Amino acid sequence: MNPTAPRGGKSATNGTRSRRGHSILSEMHHLCEAEGTPVDALYDMHCHLGFAANSAQAGAIAAAAHIGALSCTVTPEEFAARGAAGGVGGGGADGGAGRCSGSPVTWALGLHPWYVAENWRPQVEAFEALMPQVRAFGEVGLDFSARHQGSADAQMAAFHHLLQAIVARARQSATPPMLSLHAVRSADAVLEALRKTGALENCQVVLHWFSGSGEELAAARQAGCYFSVGPHMLASRRGRAYGAQIPLSKLLLETDEPPQGAVLDGAAWRSQLEGALEQLATLRRTDAAELGATVAATSRQLLGLGR
Numbered sequence: 001m002n003p004t005a006p007r008g009g010k011s012a013t014n015g016t017r018s019r020r021g022h023s024i025l026s027e028m029h030h031l032c033e034a035e036g037t038p039v040d041a042l043y044d045m046h047c048h049l050g051f052a053a054n055s056a057q058a059g060a061i062a063a064a065a066h067i068g069a070l071s072c073t074v075t076p077e078e079f080a081a082r083g084a085a086g087g088v089g090g091g092g093a094d095g096g097a098g099r100c101s102g103s104p105v106t107w108a109l110g111l112h113p114w115y116v117a118e119n120w121r122p123q124v125e126a127f128e129a130l131m132p133q134v135r136a137f138g139e140v141g142l143d144f145s146a147r148h149q150g151s152a153d154a155q156m157a158a159f160h161h162l163l164q165a166i167v168a169r170a171r172q173s174a175t176p177p178m179l180s181l182h183a184v185r186s187a188d189a190v191l192e193a194l195r196k197t198g199a200l201e202n203c204q205v206v207l208h209w210f211s212g213s214g215e216e217l218a219a220a221r222q223a224g225c226y227f228s229v230g231p232h233m234l235a236s237r238r239g240r241a242y243g244a245q246i247p248l249s250k251l252l253l254e255t256d257e258p259p260q261g262a263v264l265d266g267a268a269w270r271s272q273l274e275g276a277l278e279q280l281a282t283l284r285r286t287d288a289a290e291l292g293a294t295v296a297a298t299s300r301q302l303l304g305l306g307r
Ligand SMILES: [Zn+2]
Pocket: 001, 002, 046, 047, 048, 072, 139, 256
């Protein structure tokens, strides 16, 4: 979630099917067959499936729409509830992940900055207790916008502790965990925390819906971060400019949807991802199917699904 841009426009619940959506799908199917690589899946690398009114069906909906997803949670309680509902699947991807006929949903453990309490220690303890179940973390980060500046100190303290715990665990595991980060009016502070804690070297860091300055974008690129880009980011002129500049090997798709309580619709969800992919391809003056194949391969690598 990101508060700096309006949540208007298309959503996963009311989006329209993209004009060229079917042709992209068939072109990607062709690549799939040609290369023997399952690339027809589109990957939503930052969404909130737990917010959907029909979240219990999210995995089946993703599979039917050929969407792989990193579903972020906003509190350890949300993640735990998902696990109790049988949706976490040991923190990895669902079976059949990313295959042409299947779809993965990976649930990430999060503590969103909007949800950090003044008394944040019990939240961090709950987060740490759940860590052994997961290999992806999000949504975590910092939000220094006017509405959330009051909790800046608590956010900073909690974020620092979470990063330390994540890095300590990452140092003992063979595959670096993925982090999906919220950085609103705080990109410098987020990068500094990542540097200080060793997260940049030990984790695969994804900045979601990047809204910082050009200098901050350059610093994040320099630090090797990935960027997930979706319709919300592409709705602003600056977001579109960044969408054209992000290195190809670091580019991912996202929706940051659905809104709380909305009904998840697979076709509308897929249409949002296809629309973002097409828009990015136009901005970058490249072919949407080729761009989609590269972005899918990067996503699969980050989710530990192989290439
Ligand atoms: Zn989010």
